[in-house]
Amino acid sequence: MVYRSFKVILNCSALQSLLHLLSSPKESIKKEACWTISNITAGNRAQIQMVMDADLLPPLITILQVAEFRTRKEAAWAITNATSGGSAEQIRHIVDLGCIKPLCDLLTLMDSKIVQVALNGLENILRLGELEAKRGGGINPYCALIEEAYGKSTYTHKQSWV
Template structure:
């Protein structure tokens, strides 16, 4: 592949050096950012050992620049580099980077918001500690506003990111409950486009895998049973399977923890 030949020639290191030394927000920096982004993309992915050293430079350029074209190219490069093995995610766990990406998720330019969501989404596919770092920097609150975004592509990506948060710890699920995420996911499942619903169903049902009994009670009060029941009318087999699993989890928790005086599941 031509891309790999270019990387093997040492071009990536030279472009990174240009990015390090170029003045912020210049057309020269814009061209270098675009070139580096293209070297990081594609299938199969480039050899990570050859491209990972570009990450510190990408972080520096992202933080120092305000030009939307430069930011877009850098964010896409980071999304490509964070997609894959745990090692890919680990090098992204820079406090300044995570904070910046979460802030940019709400950028009015969707071309910037989407790659930021992808990168954060890749990070939270890691362990609970990696997810918690993002949560500590306000991820859940930032995602809450995006679930009402006018662009369905942004709502879809936001639901995908949330599906990895709600699959986490009880504390992470509680953060979603406290910030109104569940109500918005319920609304999406009842009224949104099917492509958004396909991600929202995972985000909502993942809550039912690790929630505490008290959290199950909150989920029911916030309308999860109504939303999952309505999903059973869909023809998509995957959505049906996920909804049924979520319903099963809720009913099993009710059987164990919320029987009435007659021994029936409340």
């Protein structure tokens, strides 16, 4: 019953409204929109796909990089939830949109909960990479991306101390 009700709400242009709210000048509105999207991406693959089809991920990834901390935190939950329940194709798409660097940037923050959320998202991406490496007999394609992004994150973080 809950899933059907949720689906009806999503089919009534709610996602397009959320897309509009993500660009609000009011940080509190962006934060609540991210929180709502994180609840949707905590659902099933069809719900994650609806978020993707509504083009909500690119602005979420931007928010993950530039918004205030509380809003970034909600955006991180939305992205991590999508990597947790998403299909291999969906996770690849999220990576292609550029989520790795912003997730790595969160690892330098002094908030253990947000660091854990970012680590979970990165772990989900690495797990997919391990499966792909085993199938192809190669190496995890996401390891180098994370190493490079994390190296840049920690370098930038250290530079801000100087």
